[in-house]
Amino acid sequence: MTPQDPSTALRTRTVGDIAATLPGATAIFRKFKIDFCCNGGLTLDGAAQRRGVDPVEVERALDALSTDTGAATAPTAMGSDALIDHIQTRYHEAHRRALPELIALSRKVEAVHREHPRVPAGLADVLRQMESELEQHMAREEATLFPAMRRRSEEGLAVAIGELRHEHDDQGAQLRSLERLTDDFTLPEGACRSWQALYVGTAQLADDLTEHIHLENNILFPRFVTAQSGA
Ligand SMILES: [Fe+2]
Numbered sequence: 069m070t071p072q073d074p075s076t077a078l079r080t081r082t083v084g085d086i087a088a089t090l091p092g093a094t095a096i097f098r099k100f101k102i103d104f105c106c107n108g109g110l111t112l113d114g115a116a117q118r119r120g121v122d123p124v125e126v127e128r129a130l131d132a133l134s135t136d137t138g139a140a141t142a143p144t145a146m147g148s149d150a151l152i153d154h155i156q157t158r159y160h161e162a163h164r165r166a167l168p169e170l171i172a173l174s175r176k177v178e179a180v181h182r183e184h185p186r187v188p189a190g191l192a193d194v195l196r197q198m199e200s201e202l203e204q205h206m207a208r209e210e211a212t213l214f215p216a217m218r219r220r221s222e223e224g225l226a227v228a229i230g231e232l233r234h235e236h237d238d239q240g241a242q243l244r245s246l247e248r249l250t251d252d253f254t255l256p257e258g259a260c261r262s263w264q265a266l267y268v269g270t271a272q273l274a275d276d277l278t279e280h281i282h283l284e285n286n287i288l289f290p291r292f293v294t295a296q297s298g299a
Pocket residue numbers: 155160206209280284
């Protein structure tokens with residue numbers, strides 16, 4: 069590879085930056101299980117190695133995206149007020165709608181299939197904890213952080229953003245628990261409809277939350293403070 073090769077350039081960029089600027093990249097990162105939201109500061113090379121995947125394979129998939137003309141507008145092109153609106157309506161409200169149903173479904177599946185060797189024992193508890201912690205986290209963003217950003221007020225912003233980033237790390241750990249308990253959302257043979265709905269819905273929640281953290285950590289927050297300040 070020569071230094072001019074665009075793929076080489078891609079591999080030395082951070083995954084957070086690639087996710088923020090290349091439409092469709094987040095789906096590729098999710099497929100390869102590359103963490104672009106909480107560890108978005110790693111280069112593509114570093115992040116792929118950390119995950120034990122071949123960076124060449126990832127860059128090949130990313131390169132193919134540039135020919136995809138159907139890509140949506142990148143959130144980086146949105147103004148901050150529009151981005152905040154988008155985060156609230158597309159993600160905060162989606163989590164609030166999804167979690168109660170998923171908790172009910174997981175309770176049912178855990179009870180009915182108690183004896184099944186692949187039952188996701190403990191999933192309802194993790195989802196319930198996520199619901200309560202996410203609600204507090206999102207309420208704080210909506211009540212104090214987002215209004216301050218809309219006012220372009222810098223007072224206390226760095227400290228608040230540092231704390232919210234730490235909470236995003238905790239949310240990232242909860243996502244890993246969801247993957248572990250569901251065997252990466254893989255259904256056992258002959259799974260009933262409820263079990264199917266539970267894994268489809270939980271995988272969607274995981275995708276949404278990953279994207280949500282990414283939009284805040286890698287696009288919205290850096291517009292107001294650098295990644296290091298307040299962390
Ligand atoms: Fe949020």
